[in-house]
Amino acid sequence: MKANPRDVLTGVHYIDGDVAAGYGVLAAGCKFVAGYPITPSTEAAETFARVAPKGNAMFIQMEDELASISAVIGASFAGVKSMTITSGPGYTLMMEAIGFGAMLETPFVLLNIQRGGPSTGVPTKTGQADMMQSRWGSHGDYEIIAISPDSPQELFDYTIKAFNLAEMYRCPVMIMSDECVGHMTEKVVIPPAEEIELEPRRLYNGPPGEYLPFKPDGDFIPKMVKAGAGYNLYISGHVHDERGYPVTNEEFKSVYLRRLVDKIRRNKDKIIELKEENTDDAEVIVVSYGISSRVAVRGIEKAREKGIKIGNLRLVTVWPFPDEKIIDLAKTTKAFVVPEINYGQIAFEVERCCHGRANVVLVPHSGAGVHNPDDIYDAIVFAAKEKKKIEGIVEYKTKLEKLVFEGGFKLKE
Amino acid sequence: MSPIINAFAQGIKKSGVKPAEVCVPSDIPFEPNVVKQLGVDYFHTIRGRAIVFGTGLKLANPALKVVPVVGDLMTLGGNHFVHASRRNMELLVICVNSFIYKKIGGKSVPSTSPVFSLYSTFEEPFNIPHLGNSCGAIYTARWTALHTDELVNSIAEALNKRGLSVIEILAPGPDYYTGINNIDSNLVKFYHKNSEIKNNEDPRNVGIMPDENIVVGKFTDKERPTFIDVYNAQLSKVIGDKFTPYGPVPTSRTGAGLGTGKNESGGKDG
Numbered sequence: 001m002k003a004n005p006r007d008v009l010t011g012v013h014y015i016d017g018d019v020a021a022g023y024g025v026l027a028a029g030c031k032f033v034a035g036y037p038i039t040p041s042t043e044a045a046e047t048f049a050r051v052a053p054k055g056n057a058m059f060i061q062m063e064d065e066l067a068s069i070s071a072v073i074g075a076s077f078a079g080v081k082s083m084t085i086t087s088g089p090g091y092t093l094m095m096e097a098i099g100f101g102a103m104l105e106t107p108f109v110l111l112n113i114q115r116g117g118p119s120t121g122v123p124t125k126t127g128q129a130d131m132m133q134s135r136w137g138s139h140g141d142y143e144i145i146a147i148s149p150d151s152p153q154e155l156f157d158y159t160i161k162a163f164n165l166a167e168m169y170r171c172p173v174m175i176m177s178d179e180c181v182g183h184m185t186e187k188v189v190i191p192p193a194e195e196i197e198l199e200p201r202r203l204y205n206g207p208p209g210e211y212l213p214f215k216p217d218g219d220f221i222p223k224m225v226k227a228g229a230g231y232n233l234y235i236s237g238h239v240h241d242e243r244g245y246p247v248t249n250e251e252f253k254s255v256y257l258r259r260l261v262d263k264i265r266r267n268k269d270k271i272i273e274l275k276e277e278n279t280d281d282a283e284v285i286v287v288s289y290g291i292s293s294r295v296a297v298r299g300i301e302k303a304r305e306k307g308i309k310i311g312n313l314r315l316v317t318v319w320p321f322p323d324e325k326i327i328d329l330a331k332t333t334k335a336f337v338v339p340e341i342n343y344g345q346i347a348f349e350v351e352r353c354c355h356g357r358a359n360v361v362l363v364p365h366s367g368a369g370v371h372n373p374d375d376i377y378d379a380i381v382f383a384a385k386e387k388k389k390i391e392g393i394v395e396y397k398t399k400l401e402k403l404v405f406e407g408g409f410k411l412k413e
Numbered sequence: 414m415s416p417i418i419n420a421f422a423q424g425i426k427k428s429g430v431k432p433a434e435v436c437v438p439s440d441i442p443f444e445p446n447v448v449k450q451l452g453v454d455y456f457h458t459i460r461g462r463a464i465v466f467g468t469g470l471k472l473a474n475p476a477l478k479v480v481p482v483v484g485d486l487m488t489l490g491g492n493h494f495v496h497a498s499r500r501n502m503e504l505l506v507i508c509v510n511s512f513i514y515k516k517i518g519g520k521s522v523p524s525t526s527p528v529f530s531l532y533s534t535f536e537e538p539f540n541i542p543h544l545g546n547s548c549g550a551i552y553t554a555r556w557t558a559l560h561t562d563e564l565v566n567s568i569a570e571a572l573n574k575r576g577l578s579v580i581e582i583l584a585p586g587p588d589y590y591t592g593i594n595n596i597d598s599n600l601v602k603f604y605h606k607n608s609e610i611k612n613n614e615d616p617r618n619v620g621i622m623p624d625e626n627i628v629v630g631k632f633t634d635k636e637r638p639t640f641i642d643v644y645n646a647q648l649s650k651v652i653g654d655k656f657t658p659y660g661p662v663p664t665s666r667t668g669a670g671l672g673t674g675k676n677e678s679g680g681k682d683g
Contacts, residue, residue, distance in 0.1 A: 032469065032472060032473050034468075034469065053652055053656055053657070053659075056657055058472050058473070058659060060468075060472060062465065062468075062496075063493065063495075063496040064492065066461075066462065066465070066493075067462070067465040067468070067492075067493055067496070068465075070459070070462035070469065071465045071466065071468045071469030071472070073458075074456070074465070074466035074467060074470040074473070075469035075472060076469075077456065077469075077470065078436075078473035078474040078477065079473065079474065080473040082473065096459055097462065100458070226474070227456075227470055227474070228433065228434050228435075228454060228474060228476065229433070230452075232433075232449070232453070233456070234448075234457075235454075235456045235457065236456075236457035237457055237458065237459055245449070246457075
């Protein structure tokens with residue numbers, strides 16, 4: 001299905017990432033956004049609110065994030081593409097409902113413009129520390145998809161892709177961007193509507209009496225109907241059978257939960273998108289995502305100038321994690337360098353997949369800023385020189401941290 | 414619970430609303446099996462979020478009749494009730510006040526009258542009709558589960574109101590808890606015997622107080638622009654002639670959907 005020309009602001013724009021995301025939401029055919037303002041994601045919601053009437057879509061500012069996410073799930077069951085937009089503290093509030101959404105196999109999108117945490121943190125500055133929360137934040141076993149764009153253009157493009165994935169796999173899709181990308185102003189090219197491919201809701205069209213809302217359709221993914229269309233739906237957050245009726249026995253739970261996780265795990269190859277450069281014969285590979293992948297480019301170039309065989313693996317899809325890719329690369333490379341704006345989240349996933357076959361060097365950052373590319377370069381040099389296998393993860397100290405902890409540093413007022 | 418479901422079914426019938434267009438989001442204490450037979454769409458949501466889940470359903474497809482049935486309305490979902498009333502969201506909120514959490518065992522919720530739970534609730538309960546009315550709800554009523562005819566009438570009336578209606582139903586919890594609550598084992602008769610019908614009573618005077626009769630009745634019934642009315646009015650001022658008002662299209666099996674009749678895709682593109 002093509003995008004509706006009415007919803008697509010075709011042309012060349014000079015806008016920030018939040019605005020690009022707002023335009024992407026409309027272009028994706030989203031008809032319902034509920035949100036509560038929170039820095040640094042507010043502009044994305046504001047943008048959508050401004051353009052929504054053009055697309056006959058609804059934006060509502062709810063009383064809080066608990067309300068926003070629940071309304072989004074309700075709207076999705078009414079048959080429209082829906083999403084919410086938030087950041088750190090709001091994201092935490094949404095966790096219970098995210099598990100509920102995953103349990104009900106609800107297609108919806110969540111845009112998280114990450115900010116510095118924990119708690120109130122640094123609301124106006126960047127962070128990448130919600131990555132594990134996006135995967136494990138709600139209780140119980142479930143799978144979601146998370147994408148990490150690195151530019152305003154990608155915030156537009158991948159917002160549309162997020163909606164498509166949500167419809168294809170009937171699951172919540174997180175766009176895990178960050179303040180830096182959200183507030184970065186760049187050229188964004190919005191193509192004509194006929195070049196934007198959208199995934200429509202996969203609707204059941206048979207007679208009501210035979211419809212089973214949770215009966216998988218060959219590929220693990222059940223078809224949906226719209227609420228109020230006479231299907232006598234029974235939708236429950238309990239573990240349920242194909243009719244949606246609650247069941248408590250072990251066999252049912254195992255059948256249901258197995259499918260809930262397998263619909264993502266078995267389709268990993270189709271879901272995961274990576275950007276790979278010179279990884280085949282690299283001695284060191286930089287694994288990064290979001291804004292850190294753009295900062296890493298300078299460090300990588302510098303290392304290449306010095307003659308280090310350096311590869312670049314950018315995780316566009318962070319969840320599900322590309323285990324097989326890392327396992328493969330670990331066989332041929334000496335070390336991975338993982339810069340991220342947190343004290344180690346995705347680096348530990350890389351280390352898990354390496355399983356001692358290659359060293360893993362984490363270049364951490366506290367947030368409220370991005371890496372100095374020289375730190376990434378230094379970590380690459382260290383990783384390239386290191387001959388012995390180091391067990392566990394190597395936490396590389398950045399220049400700033402060395403100054404702070406080894407003396408010689410004075411805090412600026 | 415069954416007299417309420419019975420009244421609900423009869424109320425829908427009397428209102429002329431098609432059961433298929435009725436969506437019932439509910440939360441923890443309310444999950445009767447019998448709801449499967451009503452022909453409505455039922456959603457068992459997470460604790461306290463029935464009203465906001467219903468808000469999403471209603472705004473995504475304004476043709477739906479959304480009836481959040483809640484038990485712990487004033488605890489986890491209290492703020493949502495306040496704001497849904499303020500917005501005059503088109504919902505019929507049915508608060509089944511069973512004076513105890515039915516499922517979790519004897520614990521009191523804030524809507525519990527202090528008289529009924531000697532050991533765990535010490536504060537005064539919310540006066541739900543008054544709270545709803547003062548926040549902007551357009552229709553408020555309270556009945557016990559034994560006021561069957563009145564309850565059916567209220568449900569039928571409220572289903573055709575444009576805005577937020579709230580009906581509080583005093584219903585017995587399982588008899589097991591009556592000992593804990595230290596009252597007569599036939600709770601519903603107890604409520605009925607100790608209640609007094611005062612239609613059009615000022616909601617400020619209908620709080621459930623110890624040692625006083627329970628006031629039941631239809632308290633308020635007024636008109637106010639709904640959320641979608643205000644949304645359309647404001648945006649048509651801001652945008653002008655180009656604005657297409659947001660509103661319901663008739664539901665159908667394939668195209669129950671959003672937007673206006675002018676929406677050429679008829680909501681099929683979801």
